[in-house]
Amino acid sequence: MEINEIQDQIIEDFSVFDDWMDKYQYIIDLSKELKIIKSEEKVEQNVIKGCQSQVWLSAEYTNGKIIYTADSDAIITKGIISLLIKVLSNQSPESIKNADLYFIEAIGLKENLSPTRSNGLLAMIKQMKLYAIAFDHKENR
Amino acid sequence: MLDIQKLRLDFPILQTKIHGKDLVYFDSAATTQKPQVVIDSIVDYYTKYNSNIHRGIHSLSQLSTQLYEDARETVKQFINAEHNYEIVFTKGLTEAINLVAFSFGETFIKPNDEIIISAMEHHANIVPWQMLCERKQAILKIIPFDNDGVLDLDIYKNLITEKTKLVSVSYISNVLGTKNPIPEIIKFAHLHNVPVLIDGAQSVQHEKIDVQKLDCDFFTIAGHKAYGPNGTGVLYGKEKWLDKMVPYQGGGDMIKTVTLQKTEYNTLPFKFEAGTTDYVGAHALATAFKYIESIGAELIGNHEKQLLSLATEKLSKNEAVTIYGNAPQKSCVLSFLVKGAHPADVGMILDKQGFALRTGTHCAEPIMQYYNIPGTIRMSFGMYNTTDEVLACCEMIDRISKMFQ
Ligand SMILES: Cc1ncc(COP(=O)(O)O)c(C=O)c1O
Numbered sequence: 001m002e003i004n005e006i007q008d009q010i011i012e013d014f015s016v017f018d019d020w021m022d023k024y025q026y027i028i029d030l031s032k033e034l035k036i037i038k039s040e041e042k043v044e045q046n047v048i049k050g051c052q053s054q055v056w057l058s059a060e061y062t063n064g065k066i067i068y069t070a071d072s073d074a075i076i077t078k079g080i081i082s083l084l085i086k087v088l089s090n091q092s093p094e095s096i097k098n099a100d101l102y103f104i105e106a107i108g109l110k111e112n113l114s115p116t117r118s119n120g121l122l123a124m125i126k127q128m129k130l131y132a133i134a135f136d137h138k139e140n141r
Numbered sequence: 142m143l144d145i146q147k148l149r150l151d152f153p154i155l156q157t158k159i160h161g162k163d164l165v166y167f168d169s170a171a172t173t174q175k176p177q178v179v180i181d182s183i184v185d186y187y188t189k190y191n192s193n194i195h196r197g198i199h200s201l202s203q204l205s206t207q208l209y210e211d212a213r214e215t216v217k218q219f220i221n222a223e224h225n226y227e228i229v230f231t232k233g234l235t236e237a238i239n240l241v242a243f244s245f246g247e248t249f250i251k252p253n254d255e256i257i258i259s260a261m262e263h264h265a266n267i268v269p270w271q272m273l274c275e276r277k278q279a280i281l282k283i284i285p286f287d288n289d290g291v292l293d294l295d296i297y298k299n300l301i302t303e304k305t306k307l308v309s310v311s312y313i314s315n316v317l318g319t320k321n322p323i324p325e326i327i328k329f330a331h332l333h334n335v336p337v338l339i340d341g342a343q344s345v346q347h348e349k350i351d352v353q354k355l356d357c358d359f360f361t362i363a364g365h366k367a368y369g370p371n372g373t374g375v376l377y378g379k380e381k382w383l384d385k386m387v388p389y390q391g392g393g394d395m396i397k398t399v400t401l402q403k404t405e406y407n408t409l410p411f412k413f414e415a416g417t418t419d420y421v422g423a424h425a426l427a428t429a430f431k432y433i434e435s436i437g438a439e440l441i442g443n444h445e446k447q448l449l450s451l452a453t454e455k456l457s458k459n460e461a462v463t464i465y466g467n468a469p470q471k472s473c474v475l476s477f478l479v480k481g482a483h484p485a486d487v488g489m490i491l492d493k494q495g496f497a498l499r500t501g502t503h504c505a506e507p508i509m510q511y512y513n514i515p516g517t518i519r520m521s522f523g524m525y526n527t528t529d530e531v532l533a534c535c536e537m538i539d540r541i542s543k544m545f546q
Contacts, residue, residue, distance in 0.1 A: 075482055
């Protein structure tokens with residue numbers, strides 16, 4: 001599936017919730033689907049700064065696609081990364097680089113997460129895109 | 142009995158809606174909200190009295206100076222200091238401790254001297270002493286606490302030696318809520334002629350403080366945690382110490398005479414108030430203290446204790462909740478964790494429902510290291526909180542904790 005198709009799917013999934021408690025419950029459930037980073041990759045170098053909780057992110061490049069893995073000690077953060085990975089993992093560096101992640105705003109995450117948390121969210125996205133740029137570079141060298 | 146509903150009307154911010162819900166403010170240990178009289182006192186000052194203090198012959202400057210010194214007198218009476226020149230206005234509690242760490246340190250601390258703090262201190266009562274010890278090659282010793290959050294006084298008594306120069310401990314822990322046995326700590330230190338500094342960040346807003354009765358050598362207050370404005374603080378110090386201590390900062394007002402070669406310092410308390418102080422803040426802080434007195438510190442404290450026991454009782458029933466800090470003498474804050482959730486997870490969902498609770502390490506990382514936890518969720522109380530708010534919050538926490546099991 002393409003990035004925007006996945007985003008639209010997520011927006012639709014979220015549209016059934018009219019209560020924030022339900023949205024959070026869904027995000028908590030999503031946290032269990034996160035593809036967890038290998039323990040040996042849980043190192044300082046892979047820590048994402050700007051989150052109240054600890055977040056690790058790693059990426060692998062195979063067959064023209066990037067596969068992300070991550071982890072966090074906070075469950076909601078984990079659920080959100082899980083969403084991001086759903087959208088961006090298994091895509092080409094080119095499309096990740098250019099992705100417009102409109103789903104975040106559409107499901108209310110951007111404005112509704114606390115400022116410290118939103119910063120973390122932005123830092124996460126930035127790091128995912130940086131990986132895409134790096135792999136893209138390698139490819140085109 | 143306090144009429145909480147009436148009292149709440151004094152605090153305009155309590156009418157705020159958060160995500161469409163009524164704000165329930167449980168973060169008074171971080172900073173209290175301000176009553177209208179305090180807010181008005183600031184606006185009034187700039188509207189009617191503003192002029193630099195101690196510097197002008199003109200009427201406004203005299204009036205402003207008078208208000209500033211009146212504020213000092215109010216603070217003196219509020220904590221029952223012996224002299225008003227033992228009251229130094231600072232820009233916060235952190236500055237008050239740094240002032241002592243510097244000025245007391247420069248005056249009295251030599252290599253291998255010892256300073257004692259506890260393991261439950263806020264960073265503001267750790268880092269300045271570490272810096273001092275580094276500067277002077279002095280030694281920092283730590284009073285440990287047990288699993289309930291109670292200081293080990295036997296160890297404390299063994300820590301004191303002839304090398305001990307100062308003891309610095311908090312009145313009430315901002316994380317564990319422990320009300321430390323300050324009178325006993327002071328008495329023992331004084332047996333060995335060791336002065337004691339009290340971090341009073343969580344004190345005057347919850348109970349009547351009498352520095353002469355406590356017999357502490359230094360007492361520090363954070364104005365913004367005691368219904369006063371941000372950027373204000375108080376250092377109380379016994380004359381016998383303040384008098385001998387070198388100044389903290391140089392500048393205007395702290396001098397008697399200045400030539401380009403040499404400066405003679407001003408008398409107390411001005412020696413420690415370099416530059417234009419926040420005289421508007423000092424006036425507003427005095428207004429806050431008068432407000433506390435008008436309500437009654439004891440009534441406030443009793444009310445908050447009721448809220449604390451109610452919250453403790455409710456949360457103790459939830460098996461997914463662990464409370465940190467179970468000292469028999471406890472006040473004003475309740476720290477806890479929900480099984481399976483990071484503190485930020487819980488704080489974030491609570492926020493969505495209008496409940497303002499702080500999450501994290503609360504600037505007391507050694508406590509988190511002791512319990513080996515990433516932080517806590519902290520419910521803290523002010524005079525304006527109600528039992529209904531506590532019940533609603535505990536119910537919400539029950540609901541949230543189910544989401545993580
Ligand atoms: C026990 C304690 N000490 C010191 C401080 C520092 O106060 P401030 O940052 O206002 O100077 C606080 C504030 O959180 C506190 O709770």
